[in-house]
Amino acid sequence: MAAGARLLKNRYGSTLEVLSHVQIWYVEKENRELVRIQQAELLESFHKAQSDYGLSTGLAVISEIAELILPEHEVSEPMFRLILLVTREVERTSDWTLPLSYFAFWTVRLGGWLPRFDHCVVCGTAFGAKPAFYDAHQPGLFCEKCRRSGMKPLYLAALNLAERFAGERLDRMEIEKSNEPGATELREAGLSWIEHHLERRLLTRKLLEIT
Numbered sequence: 001m002a003a004g005a006r007l008l009k010n011r012y013g014s015t016l017e018v019l020s021h022v023q024i025w026y027v028e029k030e031n032r033e034l035v036r037i038q039q040a041e042l043l044e045s046f047h048k049a050q051s052d053y054g055l056s057t058g059l060a061v062i063s064e065i066a067e068l069i070l071p072e073h074e075v076s077e078p079m080f081r082l083i084l085l086v087t088r089e090v091e092r093t094s095d096w097t098l099p100l101s102y103f104a105f106w107t108v109r110l111g112g113w114l115p116r117f118d119h120c121v122v123c124g125t126a127f128g129a130k131p132a133f134y135d136a137h138q139p140g141l142f143c144e145k146c147r148r149s150g151m152k153p154l155y156l157a158a159l160n161l162a163e164r165f166a167g168e169r170l171d172r173m174e175i176e177k178s179n180e181p182g183a184t185e186l187r188e189a190g191l192s193w194i195e196h197h198l199e200r201r202l203l204t205r206k207l208l209e210i211t
Contacts, residue, residue, distance in 0.1 A: 001034045001035065001036050001037065002016055003036065013042070014042070014045065015040040015042045016040060017045070017050060018050070019059050019062065019087055020044070020045055020046065020050075021042075021043045021045075021046075021084060021087075022040055022041060022042055022043055023040070023041045023043055024041075025037070025038045025039040025040075044084075044088075046088075046090070048094065049087070049090045049094075054096075055095075055096055057204070057208060058097075058099065058100045058208075059090060060204040060207060061191075061204045061207070061208065062083060062086060062087065062100065062103055063204075064202055064203065064204045065104075065107060065194060065202065066079065066083055068202075069107065069111065069194070069198070078110055079107075079110060082106050082107070083103075085169070085170055086099040086100070086102055087099075088171070089102075089171055092171075097180060097184070097187075098173070098183050099170060100187055100208075101183040101184070101186050101187035101190070102165055102170045104190025104194065105162060105165045105186060105190050106165070107190065107194060108193045108194060111197060113193050113194075114193075115134070115139065116140065116141065117141065117154075117159055119143075120132075120140075120141065120142055120143035120145075120146050121139065121141060121142060121146075122140075122142060122143070122146040125143045125145070125146075127143065127159060129156050130143065130144060130156075131144065131153040131154060131155045131156070131159075132154045133147035133148075133151035133152065133153055134151060134154060135148065135150065135151045135152070136192040136195065136196035141154065152185075152189070153185070154185050154186065154189060155181075155182065156182075157179050157181060157182030157185075158181075158182040158185040160182070161175070161179060161182045161186055162186055191205055
């Protein structure tokens with residue numbers, strides 16, 4: 001609870017904007033759900049991304065997923081570093097396409113829900129240059145022979161990008177424009193797996209379709 005934060009002249013300024021990097025001092029009382037903020041210091045602002053509608057849609061998805069996935073009152077250092085990394089890249093590159101794909105991939109991986117990307121979960125056949133297929137309600141990835149009706153494909157570009165995501169930091173990656181379809185496929189798969197494990201639809205996912 002930030003007392004007076006809605007006043008025109010308040011001591012917090014823009015410190016409490018969504019997905020700002022801040023340091024907060026607060027008082028927590030036993031048997032009370034809300035804490036009372038005493039001081040807030042802005043460490044890093046992402047003004048460009050926050051003030052641009054197209055970029056803010058990517059931030060909105062990140063924010064919603066983080067709010068739904070992270071348990072309350074528990075520290076999650078890996079997730080904090082991931083959120084900060086991808087938000088910085090949205091701000092730096094003025095594009096949420098690759099950062100959001102990276103975020104979805106690593107959220108699924110940190111959650112322990114990521115399937116194997118090298119072979120079919122049914123017959124064990126290596127995918128190689130052939131596409132894999134997935135359904136968020138089915139564990140693992142399937143080859144073309146074992147796939148079931150309605151499954152969506154992950155082509156070679158998406159499979160290769162998943163391998164790069166697993167081994168490279170986002171801020172050190174260079175992705176050619178021709179690889180954007182692979183990033184989109186991987187993002188959609190990641191968001192579908194997240195929705196399945198949350199057992200609910202992401203409201204902000206629809207915003208991506210109109211930007």
